[in-house]
Amino acid sequence: MDARLLVDHIPSLRRYARALTGNAWAADDLVQDTLERACSKWRLWAVGSDLRAWLFTVMHNIFASQVRRTPPPNSIVPLDDVAHELHGGVDPGRDPGTGLDLQRCLMQLPEEQRAVLLLVTLEDLSYAEVAKVLGVPAGTVMSRLSRARVRLQELMDGAAAPHRPGLRRLK
Amino acid sequence: MAPPRRTAPACAASNESRRRTMNRPAPPPTDDELHALVDGQLAPDRRSAVEEALAHDPAIAAQVAAWHTQRDALRRLHGELLDESIPASLVSALERNRPRQARRSNWTRWGGMAAGVLVAFAAGWLGNAQWSAQRSAPAQLARAPAMREFVHDASIAHAVYAPEKRHPVEVAAAEQQHLVQWLSKRLDRPLKVPDLTTMGYTLVGGRLLPGETGARAQFMFEDAAGERVTLYIGTLDAQAAGTAASRETAFRFASEGPVPSFYWVDQGFGYAVAGKLPREVLLKLATLAYRDLT
Numbered sequence: 001m002d003a004r005l006l007v008d009h010i011p012s013l014r015r016y017a018r019a020l021t022g023n024a025w026a027a028d029d030l031v032q033d034t035l036e037r038a039c040s041k042w043r044l045w046a047v048g049s050d051l052r053a054w055l056f057t058v059m060h061n062i063f064a065s066q067v068r069r070t071p072p073p074n075s076i077v078p079l080d081d082v083a084h085e086l087h088g089g090v091d092p093g094r095d096p097g098t099g100l101d102l103q104r105c106l107m108q109l110p111e112e113q114r115a116v117l118l119l120v121t122l123e124d125l126s127y128a129e130v131a132k133v134l135g136v137p138a139g140t141v142m143s144r145l146s147r148a149r150v151r152l153q154e155l156m157d158g159a160a161a162p163h164r165p166g167l168r169r170l171k
Numbered sequence: 172m173a174p175p176r177r178t179a180p181a182c183a184a185s186n187e188s189r190r191r192t193m194n195r196p197a198p199p200p201t202d203d204e205l206h207a208l209v210d211g212q213l214a215p216d217r218r219s220a221v222e223e224a225l226a227h228d229p230a231i232a233a234q235v236a237a238w239h240t241q242r243d244a245l246r247r248l249h250g251e252l253l254d255e256s257i258p259a260s261l262v263s264a265l266e267r268n269r270p271r272q273a274r275r276s277n278w279t280r281w282g283g284m285a286a287g288v289l290v291a292f293a294a295g296w297l298g299n300a301q302w303s304a305q306r307s308a309p310a311q312l313a314r315a316p317a318m319r320e321f322v323h324d325a326s327i328a329h330a331v332y333a334p335e336k337r338h339p340v341e342v343a344a345a346e347q348q349h350l351v352q353w354l355s356k357r358l359d360r361p362l363k364v365p366d367l368t369t370m371g372y373t374l375v376g377g378r379l380l381p382g383e384t385g386a387r388a389q390f391m392f393e394d395a396a397g398e399r400v401t402l403y404i405g406t407l408d409a410q411a412a413g414t415a416a417s418r419e420t421a422f423r424f425a426s427e428g429p430v431p432s433f434y435w436v437d438q439g440f441g442y443a444v445a446g447k448l449p450r451e452v453l454l455k456l457a458t459l460a461y462r463d464l465t
Binding site for chain 1: 202203206207210211212237238241242244245246247248249250252253254255257258260261262264265267349353
């Protein structure tokens with residue numbers, strides 16, 4: 001295993017982990033765990049097969065076991081607590097609230113829906129690849145994707161409402 | 172539940188022929204096909220039919236447009252991470268976990284700068300110290316090779332990172348809780364940061380390092396004058412643990428490496444306090460650390 005092969009995938013692993021966990025520290029810990037596991041289990045990667053999909057599989061397995069071990073803390077984060085993460089991470093021309101709201105709303109989705117949505121949209125994995133990464137049937141990928149999109153839409157509509165009164169009440 | 176998907180070739184073919192012969196409209200797009208359209212995964216032979224359906228049904232068109240917008244927003248989320256340089260901790264995670272035969276060269280590769288700093292520092296130290304080590308008995312160093320190596324690694328790690336101005340540590344003292352959790356997890360043992368403030372040394376932070384027998388942790392402390400001491404912690408291998416090294420040992424002084432240190436073993440774990448300090452000051456610091464850790 002040449003570590004340089006892995007290095008190329010670190011940026012996208014970081015972005016996916018960041019969106020999945022909603023937390024910069026947890027995300028980089030997850031990436032680090034993934035790299036270490038990949039290095040120790042690299043013989044399980046069939047040379048010539050899609051390394052990226054395999055890395056996401058490794059990451060998914062680690063994330064899933066972490067979620068099983070520790071039920072997520074209250075995923076509703078007061079706006080003030082994460083406001084600092086926003087600055088510097090957003091294009092200057094964009095509404096700074098959008099990224100934050102989006103991440104907050106993402107965190108309201110069940111993990112399995114969030115994972116499907118992010119693998120499809122961020123990583124451009126095919127539905128069949130996503131099914132393989134997550135170890136679920138193709139039909140399950142489609143139903144989770146559909147539910148994730150509908151729910152995220154509802155949440156974002158709620159967050160964008162005038163005066164944003166519902167922001168802290170979102171479930 | 173997902174609606175049935177149109178993938179069976181026989182079915183598609185019969186639809187195709189029926190459409191041609193009877194001029195019936197194509198079947199309406201399924202929910203799955205609308206998602207596939209948004210994600211660019213729609214089968215090419217369905218594309219025109221789905222787009223036609225969109226043109227005739229504003230509700231479906233609005234739905235697809237909303238999902239497109241959502242998809243674009245998600246793709247911009249944390250996009251800055253794709254251009255950011257990769258954190259050193261992640262690169263070193265790869266370095267640490269190379270297949271074993273490649274590990275020899277770790278020190279020279281590490282971060283590119285490690286070797287250079289080390290050579291420069293060692294040259295200065297050796298010229299300066301006039302082999303002061305020769306004056307102390309080499310026998311003071313532990314007999315166990317693992318222990319010898321551990322202490323040597325502690326000394327080198329100090330020599331490499333203590334002079335660092337900008338990146339002396341991977342995780343700063345401000346994140347002390349995270350630092351301790353992280354290193355405890357990596358070393359598979361609950362760690363603690365000793366309090367050396369009574370001697371004027373405060374925590375700078377810590378980093379994770381590779382060792383022949385597993386992960387090592389380095390905590391760095393600094394006094395008001397900028398003088399730095401490091402505490403180096405790591406497990407000793409099973410071989411060493413089976414011999415004298417596994418017992419709790421008294422302090423020993425090592426001066427063979429680039430930086431002198433006091434070290435001890437407690438429950439199979441090695442500890443070394445290293446710094447370019449007079450022996451008695453170093454001993455006081457080691458004693459303080461030892462008391463606080465046990």
